[in-house]
Amino acid sequence: MRYVSILWVAYRALGQNKLRSFLTVLGIIIGVAAVIAMLAVGQGARDAVQAQIASLGTNVLIIFPGAANQGGVRMEAGTAQRLTEDDARAIRRYCPAVQYVTPVVRTGAQVVAGTQNWRTVVYGAYPEYFIIRDWSLERGRLFTETDLRGATKVCLIGRTIATQLFGDADPVGQTIRIRNIPFKVLGVLAPKGQNAFGQDQDDIIVAPFSTVQKRLMGVTHANTILVSARSVSEIREAEAQITQLLRDRHRLMPNEENDFTIRTQVDIARAADATSRTMAMLLASIAGISLLVGGIGVMNIMLVSVTERTREIGIRMAVGAREVDIMAQFLIEAVVLSVSGGLIGIVLGIFASRTLTRLQGWPVSLPPEAIALAFLFAVAVGVFFGWYPARKAARLNPIEALRYE
Amino acid sequence: MVEAPLISIRKLIKVYRFGEVEVPALQGVDLDIYRGEFVAIMGPSGSGKSTLMNLIGCMDVPTSGEYELDGINVRRLSKNELARIRNKKIGFVFQAFNLLARATVLENVELPLIYADGISGRERRARALRALELVGLADRVHFYPTQLSGGQQQRVAIARAIVNDPVLILADEPTGNLDTRTSAEIMGVFQQLNERGITIVLVTHEPDIAQFAMRIVEMRDGQIHRIRPVENRRRAEVGSWNGVPGTRSRIPAEGPPDRLRTVGPALP
Numbered sequence: 251m252r253y254v255s256i257l258w259v260a261y262r263a264l265g266q267n268k269l270r271s272f273l274t275v276l277g278i279i280i281g282v283a284a285v286i287a288m289l290a291v292g293q294g295a296r297d298a299v300q301a302q303i304a305s306l307g308t309n310v311l312i313i314f315p316g317a318a319n320q321g322g323v324r325m326e327a328g329t330a331q332r333l334t335e336d337d338a339r340a341i342r343r344y345c346p347a348v349q350y351v352t353p354v355v356r357t358g359a360q361v362v363a364g365t366q367n368w369r370t371v372v373y374g375a376y377p378e379y380f381i382i383r384d385w386s387l388e389r390g391r392l393f394t395e396t397d398l399r400g401a402t403k404v405c406l407i408g409r410t411i412a413t414q415l416f417g418d419a420d421p422v423g424q425t426i427r428i429r430n431i432p433f434k435v436l437g438v439l440a441p442k443g444q445n446a447f448g449q450d451q452d453d454i455i456v457a458p459f460s461t462v463q464k465r466l467m468g469v470t471h472a473n474t475i476l477v478s479a480r481s482v483s484e485i486r487e488a489e490a491q492i493t494q495l496l497r498d499r500h501r502l503m504p505n506e507e508n509d510f511t512i513r514t515q516v517d518i519a520r521a522a523d524a525t526s527r528t529m530a531m532l533l534a535s536i537a538g539i540s541l542l543v544g545g546i547g548v549m550n551i552m553l554v555s556v557t558e559r560t561r562e563i564g565i566r567m568a569v570g571a572r573e574v575d576i577m578a579q580f581l582i583e584a585v586v587l588s589v590s591g592g593l594i595g596i597v598l599g600i601f602a603s604r605t606l607t608r609l610q611g612w613p614v615s616l617p618p619e620a621i622a623l624a625f626l627f628a629v630a631v632g633v634f635f636g637w638y639p640a641r642k643a644a645r646l647n648p649i650e651a652l653r654y655e
Numbered sequence: 656m657v658e659a660p661l662i663s664i665r666k667l668i669k670v671y672r673f674g675e676v677e678v679p680a681l682q683g684v685d686l687d688i689y690r691g692e693f694v695a696i697m698g699p700s701g702s703g704k705s706t707l708m709n710l711i712g713c714m715d716v717p718t719s720g721e722y723e724l725d726g727i728n729v730r731r732l733s734k735n736e737l738a739r740i741r742n743k744k745i746g747f748v749f750q751a752f753n754l755l756a757r758a759t760v761l762e763n764v765e766l767p768l769i770y771a772d773g774i775s776g777r778e779r780r781a782r783a784l785r786a787l788e789l790v791g792l793a794d795r796v797h798f799y800p801t802q803l804s805g806g807q808q809q810r811v812a813i814a815r816a817i818v819n820d821p822v823l824i825l826a827d828e829p830t831g832n833l834d835t836r837t838s839a840e841i842m843g844v845f846q847q848l849n850e851r852g853i854t855i856v857l858v859t860h861e862p863d864i865a866q867f868a869m870r871i872v873e874m875r876d877g878q879i880h881r882i883r884p885v886e887n888r889r890r891a892e893v894g895s896w897n898g899v900p901g902t903r904s905r906i907p908a909e910g911p912p913d914r915l916r917t918v919g920p921a922l923p
């Protein structure tokens with residue numbers, strides 16, 4: 251009963267100082283909106299990574315040169331054993347758990363077609379590359395074993411390259427110059443879009459392994475070897491077989507570390523997931539700090555309000571308000587401030603996350619728990635930062651409060 | 656059988672302390688005030704009148720001594736219980752009116768009822784309106800205090816003081832900010848309330864105002880100097896304000912004459 255009245259008193263007090271109340275609430279609004287938007291962006295990124303994991307195919311293994319390092323891959327040292335095409339062939343031949351294998355070389359290159367000019371990455375691989383990566387053609391045809399043996403100057407281009415160099419025209423059969431060497435375009439790869447890290451996967455050229463290795467790069471090693479296991483359940487077996495084979499081939503002593511690293515797609519996806527999780531946490535905590543600042547704003551205004559209304563507090567005490575009544579009045583005021591800020595902030599946050607998706611193309615997803623969490627946090631901020639001013643008000647001496655000018 | 660006093664004060668001492676300095680505001684006050692009395696407290700500035708009022712009003716606690724209000728030993732009460740007594744038994748009227756500037760007349764008068772348990776909004780309003788009628792301000796309920804004259808503001812304060820049916824009204828220089836004519840009107844209101852059975856204790860510097868009371872308590876240096884009955888008591892002209900005459904029957908039959916008996920130092 252009396253608390254309904256006290257709620258009304260708090261509401262009236264805030265209404266009498268509209269601009270100030272609004273400015274105070276603004277801090278909470280921005281804080282909550284930021285928390286919501288950041289949680290949405292973070293969750294969206296994680297969802298995208300999860301989707302990526304699902305689409306990658308989980309039976310793929312990648313072999314890098316160099317020993318595994320905590321969290322990453324050590325770059326090839328000068329003396330380190332490099333991976334070779336023969337390693338790839340041996341894996342295909344001696345590892346029964348492995349189904350497809352391709353060595354991969356990779357180099358950045360300038361590409362020209364007519365007057366158009368584009369910088370991209372050129373991959374050299376076997377045709378199996380497309381099976382392992384589950385990548386189909388939009389048009390044209392793949393290169394073949396024959397192209398591989400002859401190191402012919404043919405290539406497949408990604409959707410982005412096709413658009414950049416040829417616009418709407420059909421690139422198949424056209425010639426492009428990669429590092430000034432003419433290559434015939436055999437086909438265009440089906441668009442894959444961005445990966446979990448926001449890189450454009452269609453900004454790519456794939457040519458026969460031998461062509462890129464010898465004609466473009468002039469090297470004898472492979473950068474990586476891409477492998478697919480016969481099934482997901484054989485992935486660990488494949489890993490073990492490859493490890494044994496490569497150790498033998500590289501003549502490693504039992505006490506020596508591997509001079510290569512095998513990563514499964516799942517490992518990579520997990521790392522990406524962890525990264526995006528860290529990112530999400532970072533975003534949310536920055537947003538949380540802004541909510542905290544908003545809370546300090548509430549406390550500041552409540553303290554001013556208590557001082558300004560000292561006489562009012564004295565009057566209320568004289569007519570019989572108990573400490574709890576005064577405490578409740580100011581606490582409710584703080585909570586009303588932060589709750590209304592929270593509600594507006596939620597609406598604004600949802601709107602902001604939608605806008606981010608539309609303008610930036612960021613994947614965004616807003617779990618309901620995030621909204622509940624942001625709201626509860628706002629209420630908690632109100633109670634936490636309202637507590638001290640409210641207690642200060644409640645502890646006033648009625649006589650001194652009445653005498654206050 | 657002798658009626659028990661409403662207010663019974665014995666050897667009341669109040670010492671204010673700030674740091675090393677001690678200010679003895681009350682130095683052993685004995686005083687009995689009976690139900691239905693109208694007492695004026697007078698004395699020079701700094702003699703402890705307001706201090707005594709604050710103690711009687713349960714706004715503060717004494718340094719030592721005994722104080723019983725309506726049979727309750729106030730010394731033993733917690734802060735919450737003191738607040739409850741202020742709410743239920745006492746109405747305050749201040750020199751500075753002390754109304755909430757941002758609340759309407761009606762809301763100001765309803766204020767004590769907000770802090771009383773179990774009173775519905777409807778009842779609160781009804782009782783506030785009745786109190787405002789009693790002080791002759793029924794036509795100003797939706798005004799704000801700043802839209803009223805000083806005398807009207809003081810009437811609002813009186814309505815607030817009586818809205819929860821107190822047994823006691825404490826008024827510390829209620830006419831201090833008012834002109835002579837308005838002061839007389841306000842005193843008329845107090846007399847009417849007193850005739851309805853509410854005990855009134857009032858602090859004033861003006862002998863004219865004190866003449867409205869039944870007894871005058873004179874204080875000096877934190878002690879009661881003397882207590883004397885009022886001869887030729889002043890009566891406010893009825894009709895100078897449009898109060899509604901007696902509808903409530905809290906008034907007991909005229910008390911025994913010895914209830915005006917005084918306790919305190921003998922006359923010099």
Ligand SMILES: Nc1ncnc2c1ncn2[C@@H]1O[C@H](COP(=O)(O)OP(=O)(O)OP(=O)(O)O)[C@@H](O)[C@H]1O
Pocket residue numbers: 671672678679680698699700701702703704705706707
């Ligand atoms: N809160 C306080 N702290 C310290 N000293 C106080 C306090 N309140 C009152 N006093 C002192 O107590 C003494 C009595 O003060 P009190 O206010 O009761 O006087 P008064 O009779 O009401 O005077 P006045 O007629 O001017 O209102 C004074 O010396 C005053 O300085």
Ligand SMILES: [Mg+2]
Pocket residue numbers: 704705706827
């Ligand atoms: Mg005084």
